[in-house]
Amino acid sequence: MSLLACYGGSFDPVHLGHLAVARTVRDALAAEVALVPAADPPHKDATHAGAARRGRMLELAIAGEPGLCIDPLEFERDGPSYTIDTLRMVRARQGPHRPVAWVVGGDSLLQLDAWYRWRELFAHGHVLAVARPGSPLGPEDIAARAPAVACEIGSRRRPAEALADTPAGGFAVLELPRLRHESSTEVRRRIAEGGDWESLLPAPVAGFVREHRLYGYRAATGPSL
Numbered sequence: 001m002s003l004l005a006c007y008g009g010s011f012d013p014v015h016l017g018h019l020a021v022a023r024t025v026r027d028a029l030a031a032e033v034a035l036v037p038a039a040d041p042p043h044k045d046a047t048h049a050g051a052a053r054r055g056r057m058l059e060l061a062i063a064g065e066p067g068l069c070i071d072p073l074e075f076e077r078d079g080p081s082y083t084i085d086t087l088r089m090v091r092a093r094q095g096p097h098r099p100v101a102w103v104v105g106g107d108s109l110l111q112l113d114a115w116y117r118w119r120e121l122f123a124h125g126h127v128l129a130v131a132r133p134g135s136p137l138g139p140e141d142i143a144a145r146a147p148a149v150a151c152e153i154g155s156r157r158r159p160a161e162a163l164a165d166t167p168a169g170g171f172a173v174l175e176l177p178r179l180r181h182e183s184s185t186e187v188r189r190r191i192a193e194g195g196d197w198e199s200l201l202p203a204p205v206a207g208f209v210r211e212h213r214l215y216g217y218r219a220a221t222g223p224s225l
Contacts, residue, residue, distance in 0.1 A: 001097065001098050001099060001164070002030060002031060002032055002099075002164065003029055003030070003031040003032070003099045003100070003101060003163055003164040004031065004032050004034060004090070004094060004098060004099065004100045004101070005025045005026075005029065005031040005032070005033045005034070005100075005101045005102075005103050005128060006034050006036050006071065006086075006087070006090055006100065006101070006102050006103065006125070007021065007022055007025070007033055007034065007035050007036065007103040008035075008036040008037075008038060008074075008081075008083060008086065008102070008103070009035075009036075009037065009038065010037065010038050010047050010054070010184065011035065011037050011054050011057065011058055011184070012047045012048050012049055012054055012184050012188075013049065013054070013057050013184060013187060013188075013201060013205055013209065013214070013215070014035075014054075014057050014058050014061045014201075014202070014205060015182040015183070015184060015187055015200050015201050015202075015205075016180070016182050016200060016201065016202065017180040017181070017182030017183065017200075018035075018061075018182075019061060019062070019065075019202065020176065020180050021103070021105075021130050021176065021180075022035060022062075022065075022068055023065075023068075024130065024174065024176055024177065025103060025128065025130070025174060026067040026068065028160065028161075028174060029160060029161060029163065029164065029174070030164075031067070031101075031164075032067055032069070033067060033068050033069070033103075034069050034070070034071040035058055035062065035068065035069070035070050035071070036070075036071045036073065036074060036086060037051070037054050037055055037058060037070070037072065037074065037075065038074050038081040039051050039074045039075050039077075039081050048188060048214075048215055049214050049215070051075045053208075053212065053214065055070065055072060055075065056208065057205045057208055057209075058070050060202065060204035060205050060207075060208055061202045061204070061205050063204070071090075073086060073089055073090070074086055082115075082116045082117070083102060083115060083116075083118075083121065084115075084116060084117045084118070084120050084121055084124075087100070087102055087121055087124045087125050088124055090124070090125070091124040091125065091168075096167060097167055098167060099126070099163055099164045099165070099166060099167050099168075100124070100125035100126065100167065100168065101125055101126040101127065101128040101163050101172075102121060102125050102126070102127055102128065103128050103129075103130060104127060104128070104129050104130070105129070105130055105132075106129060106130065106131050106132060106135050106137050108129075109127075109129040109137065109142070109146070109149065110142065110145050110146040110149065111146070112127075112146070112149045113146060113148040113149050113152075119152060122152075122156065122168060122169050122170075122171075123168060123169070124168055125167075125168045126163045126166075126168060126169065126170040126171065126172065127153070127156075127170075127171050127172075128160060128163060128171075128172050128173075128174060129171070129172070129173050129174070130173075130174050130175075130176055131173050131174070131175050131176065132176050132179055132180065133175070133176060133177075133178060133179045134179065137173045138173075139154065139157070153171040156169060156170050156171040157170075157171050157172065157173075158170050158171070158172055159172060160172040160173065160174045182200045186200070187200050187201065187215070188215045188216075191209065191214070191215040191216055191217050192215060192216035192217075194218065
């Protein structure tokens, strides 16, 4: 049974770095990747674009991408988007036997002990951390920066390819093949300030931002005559 990798985030907006992570997980692990946009992320400030528009931008970003899909379940319930609640719902839908992993970035992994009921994640799925080049996530690196996380995941660590062998309970690291500099914060800043931002987004998403004037976008105007 193939691995289902759930990749959560605000996607505000979705950018090429997000797609690089999703494609890397899909290709390296022969996984189905479900992007799970957060409705009300408790660890971040309020989103800058509404749920419907962030969902639409995701649809535009992954159109025609095999193995990638969108799971809007966090849009469909009230209250904060706690990962443990989402993962419990995914497990209930997938049944007890399908391998399921929750995908996190390296920075999020090092803050995992601040998440609500974070240790319970392993009862419902694996945790798959995606490491950026130059930001190692070896046992010593995690222990030095997040000792509580290191203690929990120490005996759970396994090769990423082995996550498909069991439904839940494991931890693995997957390396990104090259460094990505995109971030939603940087995209929003460039849009608002009129910098180069379109190169950071899939072309259809950039078009959507322009059409709906999101994130402070202002159309360029010619010189006054």
